[in-house]
Amino acid sequence: MIKLALFILFLPLFSFVFQIFSFRRFEEKKGEWVSVGIQFVTLILSLVMLGMMLSKSDPNFSLELHQSWLDLGLFKIDLGVYIDNITVIMLVVVAIISSLVHLYSTAYMAGDVRYSRYFGFLGIFTFSMNGIVLANSLFMIYIFWELVGLSSYLLIGHWWEKDSAANAGKKAFITNRIGDIGMFTGMLIIATVLGTFNFQAIAERIHDGVWAANAGMLFGGIEPHKLLTIAGVLVFMGAVGKSAQFPLHVWLPDAMEGPTPVSALIHAATMVAAGVYLTVRIFPFLTADAMATIAFIGGFTAIYAATIAITQNDIKKVLAYSTVSQLGYMVMALGTGAYVAGFFHLVTHAMFKGALFLASGSVIHAMHHSLHHLNDHETDPQDMRNMGGLRTKMPITFGVFMVTTAAISGIPLFSGFLSKDAILAGTWTYAAIVHDGWLAHLHLAWILPVFGFGAAAITAFYMFRLIFMTFYGEAKQPQIFKHIKESPKVMTIPLIVLAILSMFFMFTLPSVNPISDHGWFTTVVQSPESAVTTGPAFDLEHFEHGMHKAHVPAMVTSIFVAGLGILLSVLVYLLNKISAEKLAAKLGALYRGSYNKWYMDEFYINGIIRPFLKGCNAVGRFDLDYYDHYLINGWGRNTKRTSKGVGMADDLIVDGAVNFAGIIFQWLGWTLKFIQTGKIQNYLIFVLIGAALLYVVNVF
Amino acid sequence: MDHLSSYLVLSAILFSLGLYTVITRRNAVAILMGVELILNAANINFVAFSKFVTHNLDGHLMSVFIIMLAAAEAAVALAIVLNLYNDRGHINVDEANALKQ
Amino acid sequence: MADFIFWVIWALIVASAALVAFGNNLIHSVFALMGTFLGVAGIYIFLNADFLAVTQIVVYVGGILVLLVFGIMLTNQISTAQISQSSVQKGLGLVVVLGVAAIILTAVLPHDWVGSTLPMEFTDTVTGIGNLLFTDYLILFEIASVLLLGALIGAATLARKEL
Numbered sequence: 001m002i003k004l005a006l007f008i009l010f011l012p013l014f015s016f017v018f019q020i021f022s023f024r025r026f027e028e029k030k031g032e033w034v035s036v037g038i039q040f041v042t043l044i045l046s047l048v049m050l051g052m053m054l055s056k057s058d059p060n061f062s063l064e065l066h067q068s069w070l071d072l073g074l075f076k077i078d079l080g081v082y083i084d085n086i087t088v089i090m091l092v093v094v095a096i097i098s099s100l101v102h103l104y105s106t107a108y109m110a111g112d113v114r115y116s117r118y119f120g121f122l123g124i125f126t127f128s129m130n131g132i133v134l135a136n137s138l139f140m141i142y143i144f145w146e147l148v149g150l151s152s153y154l155l156i157g158h159w160w161e162k163d164s165a166a167n168a169g170k171k172a173f174i175t176n177r178i179g180d181i182g183m184f185t186g187m188l189i190i191a192t193v194l195g196t197f198n199f200q201a202i203a204e205r206i207h208d209g210v211w212a213a214n215a216g217m218l219f220g221g222i223e224p225h226k227l228l229t230i231a232g233v234l235v236f237m238g239a240v241g242k243s244a245q246f247p248l249h250v251w252l253p254d255a256m257e258g259p260t261p262v263s264a265l266i267h268a269a270t271m272v273a274a275g276v277y278l279t280v281r282i283f284p285f286l287t288a289d290a291m292a293t294i295a296f297i298g299g300f301t302a303i304y305a306a307t308i309a310i311t312q313n314d315i316k317k318v319l320a321y322s323t324v325s326q327l328g329y330m331v332m333a334l335g336t337g338a339y340v341a342g343f344f345h346l347v348t349h350a351m352f353k354g355a356l357f358l359a360s361g362s363v364i365h366a367m368h369h370s371l372h373h374l375n376d377h378e379t380d381p382q383d384m385r386n387m388g389g390l391r392t393k394m395p396i397t398f399g400v401f402m403v404t405t406a407a408i409s410g411i412p413l414f415s416g417f418l419s420k421d422a423i424l425a426g427t428w429t430y431a432a433i434v435h436d437g438w439l440a441h442l443h444l445a446w447i448l449p450v451f452g453f454g455a456a457a458i459t460a461f462y463m464f465r466l467i468f469m470t471f472y473g474e475a476k477q478p479q480i481f482k483h484i485k486e487s488p489k490v491m492t493i494p495l496i497v498l499a500i501l502s503m504f505f506m507f508t509l510p511s512v513n514p515i516s517d518h519g520w521f522t523t524v525v526q527s528p529e530s531a532v533t534t535g536p537a538f539d540l541e542h543f544e545h546g547m548h549k550a551h552v553p554a555m556v557t558s559i560f561v562a563g564l565g566i567l568l569s570v571l572v573y574l575l576n577k578i579s580a581e582k583l584a585a586k587l588g589a590l591y592r593g594s595y596n597k598w599y600m601d602e603f604y605i606n607g608i609i610r611p612f613l614k615g616c617n618a619v620g621r622f623d624l625d626y627y628d629h630y631l632i633n634g635w636g637r638n639t640k641r642t643s644k645g646v647g648m649a650d651d652l653i654v655d656g657a658v659n660f661a662g663i664i665f666q667w668l669g670w671t672l673k674f675i676q677t678g679k680i681q682n683y684l685i686f687v688l689i690g691a692a693l694l695y696v697v698n699v700f
Numbered sequence: 701m702d703h704l705s706s707y708l709v710l711s712a713i714l715f716s717l718g719l720y721t722v723i724t725r726r727n728a729v730a731i732l733m734g735v736e737l738i739l740n741a742a743n744i745n746f747v748a749f750s751k752f753v754t755h756n757l758d759g760h761l762m763s764v765f766i767i768m769l770a771a772a773e774a775a776v777a778l779a780i781v782l783n784l785y786n787d788r789g790h791i792n793v794d795e796a797n798a799l800k801q
Numbered sequence: 802m803a804d805f806i807f808w809v810i811w812a813l814i815v816a817s818a819a820l821v822a823f824g825n826n827l828i829h830s831v832f833a834l835m836g837t838f839l840g841v842a843g844i845y846i847f848l849n850a851d852f853l854a855v856t857q858i859v860v861y862v863g864g865i866l867v868l869l870v871f872g873i874m875l876t877n878q879i880s881t882a883q884i885s886q887s888s889v890q891k892g893l894g895l896v897v898v899l900g901v902a903a904i905i906l907t908a909v910l911p912h913d914w915v916g917s918t919l920p921m922e923f924t925d926t927v928t929g930i931g932n933l934l935f936t937d938y939l940i941l942f943e944i945a946s947v948l949l950l951g952a953l954i955g956a957a958t959l960a961r962k963e964l
Contacts, residue, residue: 772952779959
C-alpha cells in the first residue's frame with residue numbers, strides 16, 4: 001500500500017517533468033495524452049487503495065513510512081508517508097478530480113499558446129497536493145503546502161499577458177504567505193516544545209504530558225494550555241490563507257482569472273480544501289479555545305461570503321464566493337468538533353463544486369466560441385447578464401448544473417444534503433451542550449447555528465439565482481444565443497461522472513437511506529479523541545451523544561431554510577414576482593456592500609497597503625532629506641575639510657621629511673657607488689672586514 | 701691527538717686557506733675547491749666538538765647533512781660554471797661583473 | 802705511534818690545502834685537494850667517526866672531486882698537463898684572511914671547552930646516526946631529499962645548452 005501511495009505521489013511529478021522538458025517537441029496538441037494517461041493510472045491506483053481500505057473497513061487503520069531527512073544531533077527532521085483512511089479518501093478525491101480535469105482540459109484548452117506547459121503545471125500541482133495528503137509531519141506538509149501555492153500561482157497566471165491574471169497570481173501568492181507565516185511560527189512552537197513535527201508523535205507527546213512539562217520552561221513561564229491554543233491557532237492560520245477564510249479570503253475570487261478547469265481543480269475541489277485537511281490533521285491537539293476560534297472564523301466566512309455571492313454577476317465569481325462560503329462551513333464543522341461532518345463535506349463539496357466549475361467552464365466555452373464566431377471581443381463571456389435560456393442549447397451541462405446545485409443547496413437525495421446537515425447538527429450541538437472555549441464563555445455559541453442556517457438559506461438562493469439567470473428565461477443576447485452549442489464529449493463526460501458522484505448513495509453504500517449519512521464513509525472515518533491533557537478540550541463522547549439528538553431538528557430546519565432560499569429565488573428570478581432591481585434599491589446600502597464584497601479589497605488597499613506605502617515614503621523622505629543630507633553628506637563635508645588640513649600638514653611636514661631622507665640617500669649613493677665593483681670577491685672581502693670590525697667592536 | 705685544540709687549530713687553518721682561495725682565485729672551479737675546504741673545516745669542528753664536548757652524535761648528523769649539501773652545491777655550481785663557459789668562453793669570476801652595469 | 806700518524810696527517814692536510822690555495826697549476830691543486838679530503842677522512846677516524854670517514858671518501862673523493870675534474874676539463878682547452886691559473890688581490894686577501902684567522906684563533910683557543918670531562922670514545926656511530934636520522938632529524942632528512950631532487954633537476958636544467 002505504501003508502494004502504491006509512492007507511485008501515486010511521484011507519477012504526476014513525472015508528468016510535469018515530461019511536459020516541461022519536452023514542450024518544444026510537443027508544441028500544440030501532441031503531448032497531453034502522457035499527462036492524461038498518468039492521471040488515469042494514478043486514479044486506478046488510488047481506487048485500488050480505496051478498495052483495499054474498504055475491504056478492511058477498520059477505522060483505526062494506519063501505515064507509516066519514515067525516512068530521516070535532516071539529522072543535526074538534537075534536532076531531527078523525518079520525512080515520510082502516513083496513510084490512514086482519510087489519506088486514502090483524499091487521494092481518491094484528488095485523483096478523480098485531477099484526472100477528469102486533465103481530460104476536460106484537452107478540449108477546453110485546445111489551441112492555447114502554452115498548452116503543454118499548462119499540463120506540466122497541472123502535473124506538479126497534483127504531485128504537491130498528493131504530497132500534502134500523504135505527509136506524515138507538519139514539516140513535510142509545509143514543503144508541499146508551498147509547492148501547491150507555487151503551482152496555484154503559476155496556473156492563476158497562466159494567461160499572464162492579461163494584467164488582471166498576473167496580479168491575481170501575485171495576490172494569491174502573497175495573501176497565502178501571510179497565512180503561512182502563522183503556520184510556520186506555530187509549527188516551530190510545537191517543534192520547540194515537543195521536538196518533533198510528526199503528527200502521531202505530537203499527539204502522543206501532548207497526551208503524555210510532555211507539553212505541560214516543557215512549554216512553560218521554554219516560553220517564559222507561559223501557561224502550557226494557553227501556548228497550545230496559540231500554537232493551534234497559528235498553525236490554523238495556514239489553513240486560513242489556503243482555504244480562503246476571512247480575512248484572507250480575498251485572493252480566491254481573483255484567482256478565477258485562471259483557466260476554468262484550474263479553478264475547478266485547485267480553487268474549488270482540492271487545494272483550497274488542503275487548509276481543511278490540515279485542520280483535520282491537527283484536530284487531535286486543538287484546545288477548546290482554539291476550536292472556538294476556528295469555528296467562529298469558519299462560520300463568519302460561511303455567511304460573509306454567501307452574502308457577497310448573491311449580487312455577483314460573473315458566473316465564476318458566484319461560484320468562487322460559494323466556494324469560500326462552503327470552505328467556511330467545513331472549517332466551522334471542525335471547529336465545533338463535527339470532525340466527520342467537516343471532512344465529509346470536504347469530499348462531497350469537491351465533487352459537486354468541481355462539477356459546478358467544470359459546467360460553468362462548459363458554458364463559458366460555449367459563450368466564448370459563439371463570441372468568437374461573431375468576432376465579438378468586447379462582451380464578457382462570463383457575465384450571466386449575457387446568458388439566459390441556455391437549457392435548450394446545452395442540455396447535458398444544464399442537467400449537471402441542476403444536480404450539483406441541488407447538492408450544494410442541501411436538497412435531499414444529493415450528497416450535499418447529508419454533509420451539510422451533519423455540519424448544521426454539529427453547530428446545533430455545539431450551541432446546546434459545549435461549555436468550554438471562549439464562544440461558550442461569552443454566551444455566543446448560538447451564533448454558529450445562525451451563521452450555518454443563514455448561509456444555507458443564502459446558498460440555496462444564490463445558486464438557484466445562477467441557474468435561473470443562466471439557463472432559464474429568454475436569451476438576453478439573441479445573436480450570441482444562436483451560436484451556442486453543447487460542449488464536446490471530453491468535456492461533458494467528466495461533468496456526468498462528477499454529477500453521479502454528487503448523488504447521496506455514492507457515500508452511503510451499502511445502506512440506501514436518503515436522510516442518514518450512515519454508510520461506508522462514516523464507518524471508516526471516525527472522529528479521533530482529543531490528545532489535549534493540559535486543559536479543556538474536545539469531548540468526543542459527550543459531543544456524539546449531542547449530535548445524535550440534534551440530528552433530526554437540524555435536518556428539518558435545514559430543509560426548511562433551503563426551501564425558503566429556493567422559493568425566494570424562484571419568485572425573484574424565475575417568475576419575476578419580485579423585481580430584483582427594486583429589491584436592490586430597497587436594500588440600498590446592504591446591496592451595495594454585498595456587490596462590492598463589503599469593501600474588503602478597498603479596506604486592504606486603503607487601510608493597510610496605502611498607509612504602509614505612505615509610511616515607506618515618509619521614511620524614505622526622512623532618509624533622503626535628513627539622514628542623507630545632514631548625516632551622510634555632512635559627514636562628507638567635514639571629512640573634506642579635515643582632509644584639506646591634513647593635506648597641508650602632509651605637504652609640509654611628512655613630505656619634507658621624506659624628501660630629506662631621499663636627499664640623504666642620494667648623497668650616500670653618490671659617495672658609496674665607487675666601492676661597487678661588481679666583482680664578487682671584492683664584496684666578500686668587504687663582508688669579512690665588516691665581520692672582523694663587528695667582532696673587534698664587540699670584544700674590546 | 702687527544703686535545704680539542706689540535707683539531708680546532710687544524711680546522712682554523714683549513715678554513716683560512718679555503719677562504720683565501722675563494723677570495724683570490726680567478727678560476728671558478730678553483731673557487732669551488734676553496735668552498736670545499738671551508739666546508740671540510742666546518743665538518744672537522746662539528747665532529748671534534750661531538751667527541752670532546754657534547755658527547756652525542758648530533759654533530760655527526762650535521763656533518764652528514766653538510767656533505768650532502770656540498771654534493772648538491774658542487775653539482776649545481778658546476779652546471780652554472782658550464783653555462784658561464786658556454787656564454788663567455790672563460791670562467792674567470794672577476795670578469796663576470798655584469799651586475800655593475 | 803698513533804700520535805705520530807696523527808701529526809703526519811695533520812701536516813698533510815695543511816700542506817695540501819696550502820697547495821690548493823697557492824699553487825699555480827690547476828691540476829696540481831685538484832690533486833692536492835684529494836690529499837686534503839683523504840687527510841680529513843683520517844682525522845675523522847681519530848675522532849671515532851667511522852661512518853663519516855667512509856662517507857667523506859665516497860662522496861668527496863669519489864664524487865665531488867671527479868665533478869671538479871670534469872669541470873676543469875670541460876672549461877679548458879687541454880693540450881698539456883699544465884693548466885696555469887692566476888689570482889687577484891693577493892695582498893689584500895692575505896691580510897684579510899690572516900686577520901680572520903687571528904680572530905678565530907684568539908676567540909676559540911683560550912676558551913675551556915672541555916672542562917674536566919673525558920673525550921667520548923664512540924664504538925659504532927652508524928646505528929646511532931641511522932636512529933637519529935629517522936627520528937629527531939626526520940624532517941631535515943626529508944627536506945634534504947627534496948633539496949637533492951631540486952639540485953638534480955636544477956643542475957640538469959642549467960647544464961643543457963639550449964637554456
